[in-house]
Amino acid sequence: MKRIGVLTSGGDAPGMNAAVRSVVRSACGFGLEVVGIRRGYAGLLAEEFVELGPRSVANILHRGGTMLGTARCEEMKLPEGLKKGAESLRTASIDGLVAIGGDGTFRGAQALAEITDIHIVGVPGTIDNDVYGTDYTIGFDTAVNTAVEAIDRIRDTAEAHQRLFFVEVMGRTRGFIALDVGIACGAEDVLVPEVRTNLDDLCANIQSQFAGGKRASIVVVAEGDDAGHAFEVGNKVGGRLHMDYRVCVIGHVQRGGAPSARDRLLSSKLGAGAVKVLAEGRTGVMVGEVAGHVVETPLNLTWSRQKELNVEMLQLMKTLAR
Numbered sequence: 001m002k003r004i005g006v007l008t009s010g011g012d013a014p015g016m017n018a019a020v021r022s023v024v025r026s027a028c029g030f031g032l033e034v035v036g037i038r039r040g041y042a043g044l045l046a047e048e049f050v051e052l053g054p055r056s057v058a059n060i061l062h063r064g065g066t067m068l069g070t071a072r073c074e075e076m077k078l079p080e081g082l083k084k085g086a087e088s089l090r091t092a093s094i095d096g097l098v099a100i101g102g103d104g105t106f107r108g109a110q111a112l113a114e115i116t117d118i119h120i121v122g123v124p125g126t127i128d129n130d131v132y133g134t135d136y137t138i139g140f141d142t143a144v145n146t147a148v149e150a151i152d153r154i155r156d157t158a159e160a161h162q163r164l165f166f167v168e169v170m171g172r173t174r175g176f177i178a179l180d181v182g183i184a185c186g187a188e189d190v191l192v193p194e195v196r197t198n199l200d201d202l203c204a205n206i207q208s209q210f211a212g213g214k215r216a217s218i219v220v221v222a223e224g225d226d227a228g229h230a231f232e233v234g235n236k237v238g239g240r241l242h243m244d245y246r247v248c249v250i251g252h253v254q255r256g257g258a259p260s261a262r263d264r265l266l267s268s269k270l271g272a273g274a275v276k277v278l279a280e281g282r283t284g285v286m287v288g289e290v291a292g293h294v295v296e297t298p299l300n301l302t303w304s305r306q307k308e309l310n311v312e313m314l315q316l317m318k319t320l321a322r
């Protein structure tokens with residue numbers, strides 16, 4: 001192994017820059033050259049390469065987004081796209097690849113590995129935390145903190161007006177962000193896709209909380225909830241209760257901003273872990289952190305196995321929302 005490529009792909013996540021920095025500087029320690037691939041797989045297909053050394057990654061540890069850029073690349077899902085990707089890697093003399101992203105990124109990396117002799121390793125970077133093989137993904141902690149800060153502000157105005165709010169957070173098809181945000185901001189209820197939403201129960205809950213003297217109610221809605229997006233849930237509940245309500249979609253605000261210290265630490269650990277995997281001659285795994293330790297999980301398990309949401313925490317949320 002002489003020369004490794006690094007790319008960030010899919011939705012950006014705070015901490016991706018810190019991971020790139022860790023990959024580049026750790027690779028230096030092993031005497032490996034590093035090539036940055038811009039715009040994820042889209043940039044790979046277009047041969048958008050940039051040589052990276054320790055100084056190229058100065059001053060990015062604390063920045064959100066990704067200095068390499070990212071993309072969602074449909075072409076990589078097609079055999080011609082994959083073939084082109086393999087050719088590009090050969091052109092750049094890359095013999096190891098660190099792919100930072102979520103399950104789509106790993107599927108692309110695995111497919112490339114199947115048609116080349118390139119060694120690949122994944123680093124979980126997505127705010128959604130929906131990757132099996134790691135307790136947390138890079139960006140999740142920052143996104144949760146950002147959403148909590150936003151909801152703290154919403155609570156001020158909600159209390160002032162004695163209002164009901166539905167606040168939508170991201171997470172794609174999973175409720176990791178919603179659950180942690182809900183508990184951390186003292187939400188009155190949390191709707192996650194993993195648990196079927198019962199609108200009668202939700203309405204009864206809201207009514208009894210107001211009757212019990214609460215001055216505001218904040219319902220955190222995961223964007224993938226089975227009852228619909230926050231506007232739909234608000235419409236249904238507001239209609240049934242004949243209550244004024246407001247909706248706030250936090251949206252992409254959650255994806256930006258400086259990474260939290262936790263995300264910087266996780267990125268630094270996993271970037272270094274990924275380079276170690278390649279330097280030691282292993283391939284086809286994702287490096288994650290489980291119970292504080294860096295562990296390797298076969299790439300295909302990261303999407304074929306489902307990471308469980310601790311739904312018992314919903315009970316805690318309800319207990320504390322009295």
Ligand code: F6P
Nearest residue numbers: 011126127128170171172223255
């Ligand atoms: O996967 C990260 C994520 O932010 C999801 O939470 C969200 O559903 C999706 O990406 C949004 O993607 P885009 O930025 O392409 O609209």
